[in-house]
Amino acid sequence: MRESTLLDLPFETLRDRLAELGEPAYRADQIWRAVYHDFAIEYGAMTTLPVGLRSTLASGLPFDSPSIEATQESSDRRTSKSLLRLADGASIEVVSMHYDDRRTVCVSTQIGCAMGCRICATGQAGFVRDLSVGEIVAQVLHAARGFREHDRRLSNVVYMGMGEPLANYEATLGSIRMLNDPRGLGLGARSFTVSTVGHVLGIERLASEDLQVNLAVSLHAAEDELRTRLLPINETYPIDRLLEACRTYLAKTNRRITFEVALIDGVNDSPDHARRLSDLLRGLLCHVNLIPLNPVPGCAWKRSPNEHVDRFSSVLRQRGIPVSVRVRRGIEIQAGCGQLRAANESRETGYPDSSVR
Numbered sequence: 051m052r053e054s055t056l057l058d059l060p061f062e063t064l065r066d067r068l069a070e071l072g073e074p075a076y077r078a079d080q081i082w083r084a085v086y087h088d089f090a091i092e093y094g095a096m097t098t099l100p101v102g103l104r105s106t107l108a109s110g111l112p113f114d115s116p117s118i119e120a121t122q123e124s125s126d127r128r129t130s131k132s133l134l135r136l137a138d139g140a141s142i143e144v145v146s147m148h149y150d151d152r153r154t155v156c157v158s159t160q161i162g163c164a165m166g167c168r169i170c171a172t173g174q175a176g177f178v179r180d181l182s183v184g185e186i187v188a189q190v191l192h193a194a195r196g197f198r199e200h201d202r203r204l205s206n207v208v209y210m211g212m213g214e215p216l217a218n219y220e221a222t223l224g225s226i227r228m229l230n231d232p233r234g235l236g237l238g239a240r241s242f243t244v245s246t247v248g249h250v251l252g253i254e255r256l257a258s259e260d261l262q263v264n265l266a267v268s269l270h271a272a273e274d275e276l277r278t279r280l281l282p283i284n285e286t287y288p289i290d291r292l293l294e295a296c297r298t299y300l301a302k303t304n305r306r307i308t309f310e311v312a313l314i315d316g317v318n319d320s321p322d323h324a325r326r327l328s329d330l331l332r333g334l335l336c337h338v339n340l341i342p343l344n345p346v347p348g349c350a351w352k353r354s355p356n357e358h359v360d361r362f363s364s365v366l367r368q369r370g371i372p373v374s375v376r377v378r379r380g381i382e383i384q385a386g387c388g389q390l391r392a393a394n395e396s397r398e399t400g401y402p403d404s405s406v407r
């Protein structure tokens with residue numbers, strides 16, 4: 051099993067580990083302050099600790115902060131994407147988005163994904179491994195550090211990067227609890243959004259945690275046959291079963307659920323599809339987020355033209371379903387959802403281009 055690193059450990063566990071070394075309890079406070087407030091990336095920077103302790107920790111409890119291979123910014127400077135290299139050499143991408151009212155980081159929970167969704171570049175590439183708590187936390191710290199450089203505070207974390215968060219449940223939840231801890235970043239539970247392809251057991255488990263985390267469900271279609279064609283998991287958990295889990299989630303948390311629909315030209319974007327979606331969601335505390343499909347390498351499906359997107363959203367609106375169209379953030383730097391594999395491929399021919407800082 052992989053050895054624990056500093057960012058894997060909840061506060062109490064760190065305190066216990068330090069006690070085993072004969073260190074006083076306040077050492078854990080000092081370390082957490084250095085990591086989560088001063089954004090240190092190595093023990094060497096923790097000048098409040100004795101030098102001997104710093105080197106004991108570096109060998110017994112590695113920091114393993116990922117290295118930054120490259121960072122790209124969109125031309126309006128509101129979206130930035132970094133390529134982080136993990137301790138085992140694997141790489142992941144972290145996207146930070148600066149909106150008028152919030153600053154959000156989009157994190158990955160796995161390298162690749164086993165769900166095989168046809169619309170998703172990550173899904174087409176297959177599964178490599180789960181990320182650990184520390185590797186997820188490190189992505190958030192990287193973004194928080196970047197916002198701090200502009201005198202801003204990170205406000206939201208969305209689990210919408212590579213991987214299915216509820217298929218790596220322990221690490222996903224462990225990272226939320228860690229980032230929620232007031233002794234660390236102290237992000238409120240409502241600052242987190244977990245996006246799932248419809249992992250029903252995971253949704254039910256999350257509902258039982260007594261945490262007010264936001265749930266986003268990638269629905270994409272309101273009919274089983276079409277949804278199964280887009281997302282193979284629908285065979286295991288068909289739409290009725292998925293909505294039942296969503297109702298359980300709502301009953302427990304009372305948090306409005308977001309349903310994501312990637313609109314594909316001529317596949318799921320007709321007014322009839324919109325009507326069926328509104329029938330399905332009627333009466334549910336929810337919101338629909340329409341995302342014109344981002345290009346998927348090797349896939350013939352195309353994004354819906356704007357007229358179809360407008361037509362779809364007005365049908366929903368007329369039928370009383372709150373709807374928004376996701377602003378296409380970061381497309382020019384390939385920071386759109388489902389674009390991670392495309393970016394990886396371009397790296398092989400020399401990672402990315404003139405805008406690399």
Ligand code: SAH
Nearest residue numbers: 170210213214245246247268343344387388
């Ligand atoms: N595995 C989770 C979270 C990661 S994907 C999930 O599936 O929800 C994040 C979002 O991007 C999901 O809503 C997913 O359906 C969507 N997505 C994937 N590929 C896309 C593409 N090519 N265009 C638009 N959205 C896409």
Ligand code: SF4
Nearest residue numbers: 163165167170173247
């Ligand atoms: Fe995995 Fe989500 Fe992509 Fe599906 S859409 S393959 S669940 S990352």
